[in-house]
Amino acid sequence: MIRDITLGQYFPGNSPIHRIDPRMKLLMAIIMIVATFVASSGTSFALLFIATLILFLLSRISVKTLMKGMKPIVFILIFTTFFQIFFTRTGDLLFEWRFIKIYTNGIIFAIKMFIRVIVLITSTSVLLSYTTSPIALTDGLEQMLKPLAKIGVPVHDFALIMSIALRFIPTLLEETEKIMSAQKARGTDFSTGSLMKRARALLAVFVPLLASAIRHAIDLADAMICRGYRGGSGRTKLNVMKLKFTDFLWLFAAAAVLAGTILCNPFTLDVIKGAFIK
Amino acid sequence: MPIVFDNVSYVYGENTPFEHKALDGLDLTISENEITGLIGQTGSGKSTIAQLCNGLYKPTSGTVTVDGVDINADKKKRRDNFFRVGLVFQYPEYQLFEDTVEHDIAYGPKNMGLDDAEIARRVADAARFVGLEEESLSKSPFDISGGQRRRAAIAGIIAMEPKYLILDEPASGLDPQGRDDILTKLKNYQREKGIAVVIISHSMEDMAKYCDKIIVLGKDGVYKYGTKAEIFADPVALRGIGLSVPQITKVMYKAEQLGVKFERPLYTVAAAIKDVLKMLDGEARDDT
Numbered sequence: 001m002i003r004d005i006t007l008g009q010y011f012p013g014n015s016p017i018h019r020i021d022p023r024m025k026l027l028m029a030i031i032m033i034v035a036t037f038v039a040s041s042g043t044s045f046a047l048l049f050i051a052t053l054i055l056f057l058l059s060r061i062s063v064k065t066l067m068k069g070m071k072p073i074v075f076i077l078i079f080t081t082f083f084q085i086f087f088t089r090t091g092d093l094l095f096e097w098r099f100i101k102i103y104t105n106g107i108i109f110a111i112k113m114f115i116r117v118i119v120l121i122t123s124t125s126v127l128l129s130y131t132t133s134p135i136a137l138t139d140g141l142e143q144m145l146k147p148l149a150k151i152g153v154p155v156h157d158f159a160l161i162m163s164i165a166l167r168f169i170p171t172l173l174e175e176t177e178k179i180m181s182a183q184k185a186r187g188t189d190f191s192t193g194s195l196m197k198r199a200r201a202l203l204a205v206f207v208p209l210l211a212s213a214i215r216h217a218i219d220l221a222d223a224m225i226c227r228g229y230r231g232g233s234g235r236t237k238l239n240v241m242k243l244k245f246t247d248f249l250w251l252f253a254a255a256a257v258l259a260g261t262i263l264c265n266p267f268t269l270d271v272i273k274g275a276f277i278k
Numbered sequence: 279m280p281i282v283f284d285n286v287s288y289v290y291g292e293n294t295p296f297e298h299k300a301l302d303g304l305d306l307t308i309s310e311n312e313i314t315g316l317i318g319q320t321g322s323g324k325s326t327i328a329q330l331c332n333g334l335y336k337p338t339s340g341t342v343t344v345d346g347v348d349i350n351a352d353k354k355k356r357r358d359n360f361f362r363v364g365l366v367f368q369y370p371e372y373q374l375f376e377d378t379v380e381h382d383i384a385y386g387p388k389n390m391g392l393d394d395a396e397i398a399r400r401v402a403d404a405a406r407f408v409g410l411e412e413e414s415l416s417k418s419p420f421d422i423s424g425g426q427r428r429r430a431a432i433a434g435i436i437a438m439e440p441k442y443l444i445l446d447e448p449a450s451g452l453d454p455q456g457r458d459d460i461l462t463k464l465k466n467y468q469r470e471k472g473i474a475v476v477i478i479s480h481s482m483e484d485m486a487k488y489c490d491k492i493i494v495l496g497k498d499g500v501y502k503y504g505t506k507a508e509i510f511a512d513p514v515a516l517r518g519i520g521l522s523v524p525q526i527t528k529v530m531y532k533a534e535q536l537g538v539k540f541e542r543p544l545y546t547v548a549a550a551i552k553d554v555l556k557m558l559d560g561e562a563r564d565d566t
Contacts, residue, residue, distance in 0.1 A: 064293075181334050182373040185365040186434060187357055187389030204385070207375035211420065 009069075010133050017059040018131045021247040022140030025127045028254040032123040035258040036116050044264035045115045051257045052123045059126045069125055077117055084110035134166035143241060149232075156232025164220070172213060179208045280474065281308040281331055281363070281442060286340035288326050300326040303340070304499045308442070308476055313468055315485040316478045318495030319520045324478045325368065327495075328446050331476070332363035344442070361390055364440030368447045370431035374419035379410065379430045382419055386438040397437075404437035407467045409459070425456045432460070436467065443468075444476040449484060461488045486510070486524045486545035494521065506545050526550050 020028070032052075039045050056066070084106055091105030128137060142159035149155045180190070183204045190201050262268055283306035290298045300323045308314050308331075318324050329335040330342050333349045333356055341348050349359045367373065376382040383404055387397045405415060408429040414422050419430055432448060448464065449457040461477075465488050468475045479485060485492055485506075492509045494502040496519045502509055510516070513523040513531065523531075523545075530544045540557075544550045
């Protein structure tokens with residue numbers, strides 16, 4: 001069923017991660033992404049892995065949910081790991097059988113790659129999609145980008161477009177499912193037949209769906225005008241976001257992880273050593 | 279053979295935080311050759327039952343049998359169930375998509391693999407039953423009125439000539455005249471074809487007027503199943519599960535408390551008018 005797609009789905013809850021300010025979560029996610037890309041030594045990867053594990057455990061998201069969200073990238077993960085193992089030709093030769101040669105570096109690169117992808121996906125999805133409601137996320141984004149409004153960027157409009165789009169994803173998904181069911185009840189076969197036949201079957205869904213999306217758009221616009229919507233200027237928020245002390249602690253923790261990752265890299269270690277030797 | 283639910287449970291979003299039990303151990307029988315009304319509060323699982331009847335939903339546990347066959351037993355025969363148990367969804371007019379009303383009504387029969395002559399006959403038949411005029415058949419479904427669209431959508435299911443016809447709120451959102459019109463046409467259709475029709479509705483008036491039997495759904499399963507007289511005999515209990523009896527029954531109930539005796543329980547305005555007139559007539563004769 002369409003509703004089974006969990007990638008990018010919010011799971012309501014009240015864990016410590018859920019309670020972090022969305023702006024901080026956005027910053028933390030950016031920091032974690034940067035950290036995964038600068039990490040290169042084993043220690044730095046271990047550090048990142050532990051940090052992600054802590055985030056995940058604190059969020060109280062079930063392993064099953066996370067695994068379900070990972071499904072789409074499993075193939076890419078296996079594919080890249082495979083390439084790293086079999087096509088890296090540096091380091092010591094570990095294993096040889098006819099044309100297959102496995103080197104130590106291949107194994108090491110593969111493990112690093114694997115951790116990098118896992119950490120990247122887990123940390124961002126735990127911080128953002130699983131624990132932050134889409135509305136909170138766009139609110140946070142709008143607040144963060146507010147300074148850009150001064151140079152004429154329509155930040156509010158973009159945020160509104162985004163939150164409306166996000167708001168209507170479940171509605172349209174539900175509608176898609178309903179229309180699909182209704183057409184199935186009229187004998188539409190979505191899963192067998194030639195490509196043309198299936199495309200024709202989908203037409204029975206797309207036409208009503210498009211009509212309904214337009215209807216929603218008109219209704220929403222009317223409703224907004226009736227309630228006095230005139231754009232972003234002078235508009236106040238119902239829920240004013242306030243940064244708490246703990247939010248700064250979280251940001252500090254994320255920054256510490258990034259600093260730790262950089263410090264543990266062989267390159268930085270060399271630089272530090274060089275400085276002392278001088 | 280009727281549609282039989284045996285100990286059917288249905289859970290939405292199993293194993294997710296959104297898990298929600300819609301039905302729990304439901305037993306239910308829908309008889310042939312009559313109109314069954316399915317009534318219950320919002321969230322009592324009416325629409326879920328509708329989609330279990332034709333196999334769009336598979337019960338989490340329990341079985342649904344139609345004509346003595348478990349409809350979920352053979353995956354390959356799934357489509358046959360759709361044709362045998364016609365289901366008209368809520369607001370079915372939003373599923374119209376073909377370029378003309380005629381083509382849209384023909385969509386179901388075409389999926390059944392019928393030949394052109396048979397399809398043409400069925401389309402004409404279905405259009406006649408729901409009262410669609412010749413000229414609107416060649417129009418785009420987006421160009422006709424809301425009431426006409428509703429008719430076209432219902433005709434689309436009728437054209438498949440199902441043995442069972444289930445309609446989820448077929449009259450919702452229509453004006454009173456449109457309501458009566460569409461429901462009367464459905465009743466005529468049922469009487470002519472002798473099939474089983476299930477109407478899901480919130481309106482006790484509609485139930486009283488058009489249904490032979492009524493199923494009342496409570497919080498956990500079927501609260502009561504029976505004829506109008508059996509269902510509306512206890513207005514207090516009905517109110518207890520958030521439902522009510524037809525307004526005219528309430529009026530007559532009050533009148534009886536004031537000492538006016540009627541020969542039979544009354545559920546429709548038409549019958550009430552008849553009885554009241556008869557009574558007045560009798561009184562007039564008594565005076566002379």
